[in-house]
Amino acid sequence: MPLDTASTYGQTLLRTDGRRWNELRRISASISTQPSTDGSSQFVMGNTVVVCNIVGPREGRGQRDTNNALIETEVTVAPFAQTDRRRRTKGDKRVQELQTTISSAFQAHLFTHLYPRSSITISLHVLSLDGALLASCLNAASLALVDAGVPMPSILAAVTSGVITSTDGITPSDPILDLNNSEELELPFLSVGTVSGLSEHQEDKVSVLIMESRIQIGQNGKKLEAMLAVGVDGCKQVRTIMGEVVRTHGTRILRGRK
Amino acid sequence: MKSLKRNFKSDSQSNTISSKTFVRSTKSGKLQKVVSEIYLRSDIPCSSKLCPLCPSIAPADANGNVPKPILSSRPAGTKAFPAGHYLVPDTNAFMNGMDLFEDPGAFYDVIVLQTVLEELKNRSLPLYNRTLALTRSEEKRFYVFFNEFRLETYIRRNEGESINDRNDRAVVRAAKWYSEHLPRRKCPAVVVLTDDQANLQKAKAGGVTAYSLRDYVSCLENVDRLLDMISEARQGQEDRPQPGELIYPEYYSNSKILTGLKAGVLHQGIFHVSPYNYLEGTVQVAAFDRPLIIIGRESSNRAISGDSVVIEVLPKEQWKAPSSKIIEEETLNQNDNPEVEETEAVITEKERRALQEEVKKAHGAPTEARSQPTARVVGVMKRNWRQYVGTVDPGSTGSFASQGRKQQTVFLVPMDKRIPKIRIRTRQADELVGKRVVATIDSWDRDTRYPVGHYVRSLGDLETKGAETEALLLEYDVQYRPFPKTVLDCLPVEGHGWRVPASSSDPGWIGRKDLRGLLVCSIDPPGCQDIDDALHARPLPNGNYEVGVHIADVSHFVKPNNAMDEEATARGTTVYLVDKRIDMLPMLLGTDLCSLKPHIERYAFSTMWEITPDADIVSASFTKSVILSRDAFSYEQAQMRIDDRNASDDLTQSMRTLLSLSQKLREKRMEAGALNLSSPEVRIETDSETSDALTDVKTKASLATNSLVEEFMLLANTTVAKKIQSSFPQTALLRRHAAPPASNFADLNDQLKRMKGFELDVSSSKALADSLDKCVDLANPFLNTLIRIMATRCMTSAEYFCSGSHAEPEYRHYGLASEIYTHFTSPIRRYADLLVHRQLAYAIGYSGQGSEYVDEGLRNKSKLEGVCKNLNFRHRNAQMAGRASIEFYVGQALKARGETTPDSGINVEGYVIRVFENGAVVFVPRFGVEGLVRLDDFELKGAGEGRRESEFEIENYRLKVWEKGREDKAASVELFQKLNVRVSSEEKSGAREKGKRRVRIVVLAS
Structure with a gap:
């Protein structure tokens, strides 16, 4: 039984994997990993690995919307992704909800009006899962959509944030960024995704926000506010990393053209 | 596609990231590989005030607060370390010397390594929690150093290296780093404390100062006191039992048990656990006079008190004397870890040790006669598991703030000391701590030390009246839910307006005698609402007396086999608690329609005798009747009326007649050999205004009028018993008390x-x-x-039985010295009486209203036996619940007193009723309670905090207690001795004690 955050954080200000409250896990990403698709990416955040393939935009069969492209999402979590081997069926309600969340996030974010009567399919494969399922999926999809060349106002970046709740009154109630699996089991957390403002001076806009745990609102600690602030800030960091990935890839392609 | 395997070399961060991998096996036997990342860093401070570097790199929390360094710049030292030292204990040191670390006299400036903390958590959650509490307290200066995350102190597990070796290496590395990191000049020494020889050598080889706990403590002041605090099981490390061999023996197969029972090799009986020693139980079997003893967890083999078990007698070498020592599970196994299952032994080291001492005692005993046959459980015929009320052991819960959904395993400590801890899984552990919780046992497999159960519900906070009362009712299986509608539907439609019909031609009058003219009155305890019985006496012309006992005619209202009857059968009896009564019948009947209230006509079942002035019975008759009670007296009132010389009215005269007759009856009974037994009875007086505040605890007073009523009730019961036995030779419901x-x-x-x-x-x-x-x-x-x-x-306890199931000589009631006996006189509160009423009505050929309902059950022996069994069970439980309730209220009264006067405790007389090797049981008549007095509860003249030692003379039932090293100032107690004790109500830290607010008894120095 490993240590838990709540009982030792107060003394050490360290989380169970050695990070501080505001540190992200190591993130690495690459795009165009699968040349046979329209767009693809691989996103690694700590021990969470997500691969994304995009098909489209292409003619949507039976697609009724004459003004926009429709975003469809398929998420498969590999049976070996977590500690205990578990096969998730197609009808898994959590996975279905995940798919809907991702679809609607990109439906609103992408310039879908440029592709009327067509569809874009995002297919996500979670190869290894150590927390931040939704956030990693959103990030991977974002990168893959960039690779597919679907126009968008900015890169959608997502991250999880949680809060260390203390009942003894001594441990500080610190918000923490980017929880791993054991932290997600222990602490209340939310997933937040943002897009950057239109100009440099505008603030980022929250486009996805999901919280499934219980937390007290409006206490003197302002836990929820702190979590959100840390999350939005974390999204910025993630976006910088993702932008870097896109730029490196772009540079390489341009160099190849010459 | 890229390989998933991370290429460490290509990564710029590669030297600061590592991963921890381990494999664990689940309960079902699957293997799981757990991989977690570790981010190595160089900004973890050493937290010493001496260090010039660390404050600059110390991290801040989200609010920008930087924690202050903890370890002092001038730490305490010993003779060996004049410049002071920082201590680095390893896991064994904490396991064996936790009390030392908590001692306020020594052990300051301690570095608790992450490696150690993690290992400690795996080994014992309670110890882990205690260590964490230490790190939170400011004055002890315990610093948690996350050595696994610091770049310099992190070590990788080598190929083929065991995890213990790796952890030992990590401790040495961390200690080494500390000594190198701190500035050279006037540097305090860094000392590794360990209790493991191998580790000691490793540390020395690694160039680190290391001491064993014992060696270190011996250079401190207060050596003796501190040395005592090192755990007894310090060698436990070497012979830690291996997993695999640690399972309970398997039960015999069904066929083997059956043949064994038939052959008389195996025996069947009910397993009872001793209330003073949870490792010892007894089984009374038909084949032997005295119960067989079952000693130890392995012999009792997963049987729980109350189970019906099959046992096998052990060979004579293993026979032992019953324990003379108090052993409580609480104190012995308080550091068990609920989560860990794999590496756990069935018998803990300490338990084994406690038993060894017992064996030595038994072998050393001079008289072999003391050793008794022992047995072991080889099978369980029927589990008698029920729902258990208890508290969650706070030491067994994990994190302090788990708002998440993480499931954890905790121990539920049942209120009943004879029941082992129950392992339950819960997601709401922190909510359950401090609550009364109901749980059931699901199973007890061979490979788990404690039974596994699940949470049922929570009753509320500990010590609140509601929760404690409900806990009590549940614990004694009292059905306390409100009566369901089907039952209430059986009540008369008139409700409180029901009256005895006015015209004597009404069907209700058929077969009923009009006894309204008799001067009937009732005598009951003050405030009694359910009046069962009333009496009268009048002189007859021939000089004899006519005496009548009139019992509420409940059978008129409760018809056989309807919902109300079934509910009453199930409840069996009314349960009286101090502040509450749980009725057998709905209020409407119990306190109004059946109750023989004064000045109102009521149906009754009357027994009348012609008695000579010398109290010889001439004749007896029984009839259903209508009576009009003239007055309802309390015992005191009746006594006053009788004693009042001026009162000469007929009612008073008849009461005087009754009194004189009863005294003669009593004499005769005593002559016949009735026992005058005694049970500790106290009455709790509640302030009627605010039923909350208890005014006082009083011993029950006994007046002549008490025995007046009692004598005639006994007479009625005996007379009725004879009558129904003659009509129902096979199926009369009687009561016997075996010799x-x-x-x-x-x-x-x-x-x-x-x-x-x-x-x-x-x-x-x-x-x-x-x-x-x-x-x-x-x-x-x-x-x-x-x-x-x-x-x-x-x-033995008296019991209801069905006349066909025993031979006639066995009908005898030993205590009352009566040949035959039954219960007839309290049908409102006992179901047995109601059945007897029905039988009697049938026996006298009653043909009035209601006789058309024939209860076939009255003649069905097997059904009646079932009813008897249930009644006996309910009756016993009701008594125990009542007693427990009084005990709780005595505690509350003491608590209330303690709150008003801070220096609480009342000095009263107590009597020793049992002596053990490490304590005594003292009975306090003033409060009717008895309690365990442990060695620490002996007040010795001028004694300090030292360990108590004792000597037990088994031959003379004498216990001598002294503080270690001060044998001259010993106190001794012996059986039956009168003592001055201080009774107080104290909150104890133990989970069991906590709830019950045990009355603590301290023996004062004479």
Whole structure:
């Protein structure tokens, strides 16, 4: 039984994997990993690995919307992704909800009006899962959509944030960024995704926000506010990393053209 | 596609990231590989005030607060370390010396390594929690150093290296880093404390100063006191049992058990656990007179108190004397870890040790006669598991703030000490701590030390009246839910407006005698609402008296086999708690329609005798009737009325007649050998205004009028018993009290003979009554009562039975010295009486209203036997619940007193009723409670905090207690001794004690 955050954080200000409250896990990403698709990416955040393939935009069969492209999402979590081997069926309600969340996030974010009567399919494969399922999926999809060349106002970046709740009154109630699996089991957390403002001076806009745990609102600690602030800030960091990935890839392609 | 395997070399961060991988096996036997990342860093401070570097790199929390360094710049030292030292204990040190670390006199400036903390958590959650509490307290200066995350102190596990070795290496590395990191000049030493020889050598080889706990403590002041605090099981490390061999023996197969039982090799009986020693149980089997003893967890083999088990007698070498020591699970196994299952032994080291001592005792005992046959459980016929009420052991819960959904395993400690801890899984552990919780046992597999159960519901906060009362009712299986609608539908439609029909031509009057003209009155305890019985007496022309006992005619209202009858059968009896009554019948009947209230006509079932002035019975008759009670007296009122010389009205005269007759009846009964037994009874007086505040605890007073009512009730019961037995030779519901086997009295007799020179003659109840009368010590008038109380406990308990199931000589009621007996006089509160009413109505050929309902069950022997069994069970539980309720209220009264006067505790007299090797049981008559007095609860003159030692003279039932090293100032107690004790109610830290607010008894220095 490993240590838990709540009982030792107060003394050490360290989380169970050695990070501080505001540190992200190591993130690495690459795009165009699968040349046979329209767009693809691989996103690694700590021990969470997500691969994304995009098909489209292409003619949507039976697609009724004459003004926009429709975003469809398929998420498969590999049976070996977590500690205990578990096969998730197609009808898994959590996975279905995940798919809907991702679809609607990109439906609103992408310039879908440029592709009327067509569809874009995002297919996500979670190869290894150590927390931040939704956030990693959103990030991977974002990168893959960039690779597919679907126009968008900015890169959608997502991250999880949680809060260390203390009942003894001594441990500080610190918000923490980017929880791993054991932290997600222990602490209340939310997933937040943002897009950057239109100009440099505008603030980022929250486009996805999901919280499934219980937390007290409006206490003197302002836990929820702190979590959100840390999350939005974390999204910025993630976006910088993702932008870097896109730029490196772009540079390489341009160099190849010459 | 890229390989998933991370390429460490290509990554710029590669030297600061590592991963921890381990494999664990689940309960079902699957293997799981757990991989987690580790981010190595160089900004973890050493937290010493001496360090010039670390403050600059110390991290801040989200609010920008930087924690202050903890370890002092001038740490305490010993002779060996004049410049002071920082201590780095390893896991064993914490395991064996936790009390040392908590001691306020020593052990400051301690570095708790992450490696150690993690290992500690795996080994013992309670110890882990205690360590964490230490790190939170400011004055002890314990610093948690996350060595696994610091770049310099992190080490990788080598190929083929065991995890223990790796952890030992990590401790040495961390200690080394500390000593190199701190500035050279006037540097305090860094000392590794360990309790493991191998580790000690490793540390020394690694160039680190290392001491064993014992060696280190011996260079401190207060050596003796501190050395005592090192855990006894310090060698436990080497012979930690291996997993695999640690399972309970398997039960015999069904066929083997059956053949064994048939052949008489195996025996069947109910398993009872001793309330003083949870490792010892007894099973009474048909084949032997005295119960067989079952000692130890392995022998009791997963049986829980109350189970019906099959046992096998052990060979003679393993026979032992029953334990003379108090062993409580709480104190022995408080550091068990609920989560870890794989590496756990069935018998803990400490338990094994406690048993070893017992064996030595038994072998050393001079008289071999003391050793008794022992047995082991080889099968369980029927589990008698029920729902258990208890508290969650706060030490077994994990994190302090788990708002998440993480499931964890915790121990539920049942209120009943004889039940082992129950392992339950819960997601709401922190909410359950401090609550009364109901749980059930699901299973007890061979490979788990404790049974596995699940949470049922929470009753509320500990010590609140509601929760405690409900806990009590649940614990004694009392059905306390409101009556369902189907039951209430059986009540008369008129409700409170029901009256005896006015015209005597009404069907209700058929078969009923009009006794309204008799001067009937009732005598009951004050405030009694459910009046069962009323009496009258009047002179007859021939000089004899007519005496009548009129019992509420409940059978008129409760028809056989309807919903109300079934509910009453299930409840069996009304349960009286201090502040609450749980009725057998709905209020409307119990306190109004059936109750023989004064000045109102009521249906009754009357028994009438013609009695000579010398109290000889001439004749008896029974009839259903209508009576009009003239008055309802309390015992005191009746006594006053009788004593009042001016009162000469007919009612008073008849009461005087009754009193004089009852005294003669009583004499005759005593002549016949009825026992005058005693049980500790106290009454709790509640302030009627605010039923909350308890005014006082009083011992029950006994007046002549008490025995007036009692005598006639006994007479009625006996008369009725004869009548129904003649009509229902096979199926009369009777009550018997078997003569106790002489062996039951053996212990008490031996004690009396040795201590006081008395002897009890148990050949007959008459002989016993006489010999009890002789046990008088003029210097100690209470002794007689005390002996009576103890004698009562040696008896069997009276029971209901169906006349066909015993031979006629066995109908005898031993205590009352009556040939035949039943219960007839309290049908409102006992179901047995109601059945007897029905039988009697049938026996006298009652043909009025209601006789058309024939209860076939009255003639069905097997059904009646079932009813008897349930009634006996309910009856016993109701008694125990009542007693427990009084105990709780006595505690509350003491608590209330303690709150008003801070220096609480009342000095009263107490009597020693049992002596153990490490304590005694003291009975306090003033409060009717008895309690365990442990060695620490002996007040010794001028004694300090030192460990208590004791000497037990088993022959003389004497216990001598002294503080270690001060044998001259010893106190000694012996059986039956009168003591001055201080009774107070104290909150104890233990999970069991906490809830019950045990009354603590301290023996004062004489």
